[in-house]
Amino acid sequence: MESNQDYEDFISTVSHELRTPLTSIRGFSQTMLASWDKLDDENKKKFIKIIEEQSQRLINLVENMLAVTKLHSKNIFVYNEIDVKPLIEQTIAIVKTKYKKHIFKVCAHNNLPKIFTDKDKFQQIMTNLLENSAKYSLEGSETLVNISAKGDNVEIKVSNIGIGIDKADYEKIFTKFARIDNPLTRKVQGSGLGLYITKSLTEKMGGCISVESERITNSEYSNITFTLLMPVKNIEEQTRIKCSQ
Numbered sequence: 001m002e003s004n005q006d007y008e009d010f011i012s013t014v015s016h017e018l019r020t021p022l023t024s025i026r027g028f029s030q031t032m033l034a035s036w037d038k039l040d041d042e043n044k045k046k047f048i049k050i051i052e053e054q055s056q057r058l059i060n061l062v063e064n065m066l067a068v069t070k071l072h073s074k075n076i077f078v079y080n081e082i083d084v085k086p087l088i089e090q091t092i093a094i095v096k097t098k099y100k101k102h103i104f105k106v107c108a109h110n111n112l113p114k115i116f117t118d119k120d121k122f123q124q125i126m127t128n129l130l131e132n133s134a135k136y137s138l139e140g141s142e143t144l145v146n147i148s149a150k151g152d153n154v155e156i157k158v159s160n161i162g163i164g165i166d167k168a169d170y171e172k173i174f175t176k177f178a179r180i181d182n183p184l185t186r187k188v189q190g191s192g193l194g195l196y197i198t199k200s201l202t203e204k205m206g207g208c209i210s211v212e213s214e215r216i217t218n219s220e221y222s223n224i225t226f227t228l229l230m231p232v233k234n235i236e237e238q239t240r241i242k243c244s245q
Helices: 004-038 041-070 084-096 119-135 183-187 194-204 235-244
Strands: 079-082 103-108 115-118 142-150 153-162 208-215 222-231
Touching (some): 004 041, 079 119, 119 153
Parallel strands (some): 103 142
Antiparallel strands (some): 079 115, 153 222
């Protein structure tokens, strides 16, 4: 359970994050209403586009806030055996509609075991990782998803090329409202909640997640890899988990 101070800090930060897109939406709406006849078509389209973008930012923020509050609820998971590769491919197809120019590739080993997890929550985790990769990649680059078996887990690596993450920030990026300051992140609007939600859901379902940033030789950029381990359970373990729900 979070302390009262943590809760107050969360509410304060959320209020600030909500105010920014709301102020933009209100400001440009008022300008259009007051000066419609004076604006040319180009500026009208520009202002409407800003309103649309800020509205989407607001929707994403609210959805992430709701996801954060649900993390503290009990019995929010419905466990089943899941075939990883087709679900990831389905998730990529959905994310691709938003990031049409980005390239996604999947490399999966043969005869992968099924993981025992909540399908919807796992898809939310993958959506967050894929969108995060697309948002903070170099233009025209790709995201590679590598899936393999590792012990009693299925290992999923999501890699892209971008501006590196310092080792000191490896844990920080998984905390609430954390954003690393670099030229790519300054261009992208975000709530700073996606990776916090991703880590929380992963750990609640018995998995773990980590990040590693490796500098590319003779380049200012790095290969950034998020590694997700999701558990494979035998029948006895599956039954025990389902009975505890």
